[in-house]
Amino acid sequence: MNLPIKRYDLPQIMFGVLFIALMTVASIWIVQPFILGFAWAGMVVIATWPLMIKLQRLLWGKRFLAVIVMTLLLILLFVLPIATLVSSAIENGAPLVQLAGNPSSLHLPDFSWLRSIPLVGHKLYSGWHSIINGGGNALMTKVQPYVGQTASWFLIQAGHLGRFIIHCSLMLLFSALLYSRGEHVGMGIRHFAVRLAAERGDAAVILAGQAIRAVALGVVVTAIVQSVLGGIGLAIAGIPYATVLTVVMFVCCVAQIGPLPVLIPAIIWLYWTGDNTFGTVLLVWSCVVGSLDNVLRPVLIRMGADLPMLLILSGVIGGLFAFGMIGLFIGPVVLAVSYRLISLWVNEAPEPERDFHQIARSLDE
Template identity: 80%
Template sequence: MMYSNKNYDLPQIMFGVLFISLMTIASIWVVQPFILGFAWASMVVIATWPLLIKVQALLWGRRSLAVVVMTLLLILLFVLPIALLVNSAIENGAPLVDLASDPSKLQLPALEWLHDIPMVGDKFYNGWHSLLDGGGSALMAKMQPYIGRTASWVGIQAAHLGRFIMHCALMVLFSALLYSRGEQVGMGIRHFAFRLAAERGDAAVLLAGQAIRAVALGVVVTAIVQAVLGGVGLAIAGIPYATLLTVVMFTLCVAQLGPLLVLIPAIIWLYWSGDTTWGTVLLVWSCVVGTLDNVLRPVLIRMGADLPMILILSGVIGGLLAFGMIGLFIGPVVLAVSYRLISVWVSEAPEPEKDMRDAAHGLDELK
């Protein structure tokens, strides 16, 4: 057998690889401040691309007008809630700091409504007031350092708000650019993936887009619906700072913790303050809002991609813990692409014998 004798210039290969590595590292270093904003914009554009096409059809096929409309929608959905959150934080921050600095201003309620509870109401009322008379002020004094630490933690988190606003602004800018040149960018990514792994690479890119839409529909839309409905209930029941609590509920819903972590304390506060009627109304409304995701999320996820529910939820929670908010999309995409590629690879082989005894007999023959 004849072997072709190829002469390899080892120093040339080494310096070539070194040059490519240095250029790659330098490029990543240059674009590092924009990576998070661009990744966020990519997820948003992929998830909302079908909506862009429909808007473009309604606007006489003008892509420029459709891009303007979608950009305004992004500003309405992202920039406006952040502005409301910042405004609420500024308005409510001063009373919190004042309260933390002077524990005497923390006054526990009298809970007069305990008298209305049959049989045990008077006993609870007397016990509560015995606690207040005997050590209420001492209890407040012990709680004051923890309140101060909470206020300090909030202040530290607020220091990172400028960076988050910058990424949000970059997201809107990059989204407008991707909306205008989406076909060219998508074809370039598919071409690169095809160069890496032929048909499987192209299929992986398409599957990634389906997974992003599935997460956007099943997780984000469900979180928006639950947060809005929960916020409406809080506002109608007269809960203070309903706007701020709605934003908190949206964050909890996206993190798969649910809105009840906000609604249940609000219900307790209503009963605590003696407003039992609205407390009961909010309790019933919370039962509806808290269980809505069990019905809405599976339907929306199936509309985006036919993927196992446990895979999507594992990707959402794991991605959130690993990468932060952007991990809500990165985690499910990674798991979905891996799942489909492994499924295709396994399906290329014939299925094993259904009868395990026949399979064992064949194994004995191979010995």
């Protein structure tokens, strides 16, 4: 039996694909200013959705009341503290502005306090000045341009406060919309995923949601708690620029380094200036804050999947370079979702044989 030959209209296919590509590019171009804000809002809503459902039950089943309460909580507990920290970092960055504008003003310190160290103080002071006289200033002359460029880059990143606040506002707006229509949006995303890859697409969306919740709760919330508590300890102990150091602590906590790289130098400085009382208080407080992630993170991350530390660190650094301050939140989430989806795809295949010598012999045969 002769089957009919199916003819393809090549120009129709070509122009159809071209039209779809043009519409896709135009749509992305139009919504580009809102992509980061929507992605941030999606991460926040997915992470806090169970809390919103509990609030709705407490508020007589009224969704709009739960949405109002959640929006106010986001403003009070999330947006305002971050905006205040960034604003304070910019206000206290005057020395960096001066350094970036005039790198030649940077000189090696004298370290005259070295002479007060018993036994070895005078030797250390003499050795330090020998390094300076033997070429330390020449070394600093070579380093100064790079210091100025680095300071300028950090100031440019910190100077994007206006754009950051705009994204915060968009995040609040999109979060309120997603809270009010969350079930419909979620079902629409799952329906689109099923249309693309059937049941595998639906499973991929669910795994992506688990990864987002794991990062948002297990990493970001833990970092916020640790940095805020550490900042309170610095402020009580009278450490200068406590707000700026809190920002640094937050970045270190998101990068899984922890708050101790900021707290330990502050403790040493307190003891060195003779403030033994506050030095001891901050030491005890630092032990509590530094070990808090070992208790808090597993509790928060259990609803998702444990993620490699290198993945989080890469997401933080790469997100910071790619998207600025918002990248601290979006970068780890993007890598976590990709990691979970790739792991799912790889695990669908059986593991290779452990005896690679046997595999090599079978290839020879």
